[in-house]
Amino acid sequence: MTFLDLATTRQSDRAFTAQEVRREDLLKCVQAAQLAPSACNSQPWKFVIIDDAELVKQAGTAISNNPLGINKFAETAPVLVAVVEEPAVLMPKIQGKVESNRWAQFDLGSATEHFCLQAAELGLSTCIMGAFNEDALKTLLSVPADRRIFVTLAVGYPSGTARTKVRKELHAIHSFNGYEA
Numbered sequence: 001m002t003f004l005d006l007a008t009t010r011q012s013d014r015a016f017t018a019q020e021v022r023r024e025d026l027l028k029c030v031q032a033a034q035l036a037p038s039a040c041n042s043q044p045w046k047f048v049i050i051d052d053a054e055l056v057k058q059a060g061t062a063i064s065n066n067p068l069g070i071n072k073f074a075e076t077a078p079v080l081v082a083v084v085e086e087p088a089v090l091m092p093k094i095q096g097k098v099e100s101n102r103w104a105q106f107d108l109g110s111a112t113e114h115f116c117l118q119a120a121e122l123g124l125s126t127c128i129m130g131a132f133n134e135d136a137l138k139t140l141l142s143v144p145a146d147r148r149i150f151v152t153l154a155v156g157y158p159s160g161t162a163r164t165k166v167r168k169e170l171h172a173i174h175s176f177n178g179y180e181a
C-alpha cells in the first residue's frame with residue numbers, strides 16, 4: 001500500500017463487528033504514535049486504551065453522555081482510547097518564554113493520526129471523537145485532575161464499507177510562493 005492508499009483507506013467508522021481487537025495490534029498503533037513528531041520532542045501524550053469489556057461499557061457511556069448528544073455509537077465499540085495531554089518539557093531556550101506548550105494540540109493530533117493510520121493498515125477502523133464527558137471519563141480512568149483528555153477514539157473492525165472521501169478541492173487548499181484566496 002502506498003501512503004496515499006493508506007490515507008485514503010483510513011476513514012471514520014462508527015459501526016463495528018464483534019471481532020476481538022488484539023492487544024498486539026493496539027500496541028503497534030501506540031508504536032506508530034510514539035514515532036510522531038512533537039515540539040522539542042516533548043511527546044506530550046499518553047494513550048489510555050480501554051479493552052476490558054466492563055470498562056469499555058462504562059467508558060462508552062461516559063463518551064456518549066456528552067453535551068452535544070452525539071457519539072452514541074461509542075457504546076458499541078470493542079475498544080476505546082482516551083488521548084491524554086501530558087506536561088511537556090520544552091528546550092531550555094524556549095521553556096519559560098511561552099506561557100504554556102502551545103504546540104501540544106498539534107503534537108497530540110499528529111500522534112493520534114499516526115495511531116489511526118497504523119490501525120487502518122492493520123484493517124482496523126477508528127473514529128476520533130472530540131465530544132465526550134471529560135469529567136466522567138477522567139474519574140473512570142483515574143486520569144489526574146491536572147491533565148486533559150484531548151480526544152477519544154473508537155477502535156474495532158468495521159461492519160460497513162469504504163466511503164468516498166468528501167474533501168475540498170486540491171487547488172483550494174494550496175498555493176505556491178504566496179497565499180492565494
Ligand SMILES: Cc1cc2nc3c(=O)[nH]c(=O)nc-3n(C[C@H](O)[C@H](O)[C@H](O)COP(=O)(O)O)c2cc1C
Pocket residue numbers: 010011012013014070071127128129130131151165
Ligand atoms: C479532532 C476531531 C474530532 C472529531 N470528533 C468527532 C466526534 O465527536 N464524533 C464523530 O462521529 N466524529 C468525529 N470526528 C471525525 C470527523 O467527523 C471526520 O474525521 C471527518 O468527517 C472526515 O471524515 P473521515 O475521517 O471519514 O475521512 C472528529 C475528527 C477530529 C479530527
